[in-house]
Amino acid sequence: MNSLVIRLSSLGDVVLCGAVTGGLAPVSFLTRRAWAEVARALPGVEEVLVWEELSADSLRRPWKQVIDLHASPRSRRLCLGLGAPVRRVRRYDLRRRLRVWAKAGAPPPPVVQRYAEAAGVPVAPRPWIPAAGTGETLGLVPGAAHASKRWPLARYAELARRWSGPVVAFGGPEETAELSSLGVEVIAERGFQRTVEALARCRRVVGGDTGLVHLARAMGVPTLALLGPTTAADGFWSDGAEVLELDLPCRPCSLHGGPSCPIGDHLCLRGIEVERVWQVIQP
Template sequence: MARDTVFALRGAGRRVDILVKKSFAAAADETGADRVISYDPKNQSAVKLIRELNTERYDEVFDLHSNMRSRFIAALLKAKKKRRIKKHFWRRKLMVWLKYIPKGGYSVRDEYLKTCGLDPKEHPAAVSVKKIKRKKGSVRVLFHIGAKHRLKRWPHYAKLAELLSENPSVSVTITGIKDEVEKDDEILYIKKRNIRNMIGKTDQKGLLREIERCDVFVGNDTMAAHAASLYGKKAFVFLGPTASGFGFITKDRFDIIERDLTCRPCHLHGGEKCPIGDFRCLDAVSPEAVCGRIQKYIGKAGG
C-alpha cells in the first residue's frame, strides 16, 4: 500500500526513506523508496536508531503505523513537519461489535496519501492489473496459503490445486510458512506434474520473486496479497473474520472471495477460534466455486 505514496512523493521531487522492521525490509525494497532503513527492535537500541536518523536532518516525518514504538521514534526525530496516520481503530472495532460495514469506501492506502498531504484522487494506483501473457503455454497460478491467525486460513487449497491442475494450460505453485498451515492439511504433501510445492522453501525475497513471476495470485488476507497487488497481479483473496470495510483488502484492488453473513466481521486481526464454532465464513466457500471464478478470469484475460 505504501508504494503509491512513495511514487507520489518522489513525483513531487522529494527524497523518500522508509523505516521498517527488519522482517519487512525485502517488501519495502519494492516500494521504490530511495532508501530502506531496517530496524530490529529485539537487537537494536531505539535510542541509537533515533540518533542515527537525526543525522539525516529530515524535513518531514510521516508515521504511517501509529503504534507506541513508531510514535516514540517520530516524537524524538528532529523535523520541521510531522504527521501521524489516523488508524480509525474505533471505526473498525464498531464494525466487529455491530457486524455492520458502513457504506462508502474506506482505504488505508488513501489514508497513507492523506497523511503525507496528498490527494488520493490525484494519485491513482501506480500499478494496474496486468494482462496475462502465456509463457511456454502455461498460465502460472500462485497460492500463498496459511496466515498468522488461524481464522484467516481458507481450508480447501488442496482441492483447489487438484481442480486447477486438471487444466493442462495451468501450472500451480504453492508457497507458505509451515507454521502457518494446519499440520494435517493435505496441501503439505500434494504432488503432481503441474503443481510445484514450495511450502517452507522460500524466504521473503524468494516469495516476492514467485509473486512477481505469477499470472494469478490466490491467498488469504496477508502481506503476500498486498505484494501481489503491488506487482499488478490479479489477486483472489479470501476474507472471513475480517472485512473489506477495514480498508486493507479493498474491492478496487482485489477480487474478494467472501460470504455475506451476520456474524462477520468477528475480529480485528483474524483470531484463533470461531465465535460460533462452525467457521462457516471460509469453510463453506467451495473450491469448485473458487475454481470457476479463476478459470473464468483466465479465459477472459487470454489464458
C-alpha cells in the same frame, strides 16, 4: 532532503505504503528487519533504516517531513524531537472495533486512502513493485498468520488439480503438505527475491487475507482474496481488490483473524465452494 516514512510492520501494511512512497520520493523508510527487503523494493525508497539497528542518533538529521504510517505508541515516540513536521495516518481504531463488536457503523476509508491523506500525495496506480508477469502459473497462498483466515487446504488442492498449467504454492510445510504431494512447486519462506520471482510467473494468485496477496497485487498480478472473519469493506481490500466473501451476520468477527472460529462452524470460509472460486479464476 528525504522524507522519513515509518511503518514498522507487517508485510501487507508495508506493501500498501507503496501507494504513496513514489509521490514522496526521495524516501528513507524505517521498518523492522523482517520487512527491509520489501520496503527497499517500493517506489521512491532510497534508503531503508532497520528498526532493530537504530542507534540514539540514527534519526537525528534534517528531514523534509516525517510520515508516520504506523501511528502506534512506539512510532509516536520515535517521532519526538526529530525537528521536522510529522504527519500521521488516522487509524480509525474505535470505528473498526465497533464494526467487530456491534456490527454497526460505517467502515473506515481504504487503507491506501488513509495513507495518501497522511502523506499529502495521491494514491499511485499499481504496480508499485513492477515484475514481468507473463506466466501461466496459478499461485496459491493457503497460509495465514491466524487460522480463522485460512480457506480449507483441501480446496486449494482441488484448484491445483483443476488447473492445467503449473501451480506454485507459497508457505511453510504445514500449509503446503497436501499441495506438495500433488506435485505443486512449493516456495517456502526462503527470501523476498525468490518469492517475487515466483509471483511474477503467476497468471493469477488465490489466497486469504494475507500480506503475500497484497504483495502480488502490488506487483500487478491478478489476485482473488477469499475473506472470512475480515471483510473487504473494512479497509485493506476496499480499493478495488477482487474478493469472494459471504454475507453473514457474524462478519466481521475480528480485526486480524484469530486461532479459531468463535462460533465454531467457520462458515464464512467453509461456505465458499471450490466451484465458485474456479468460476472466477478459470483460464
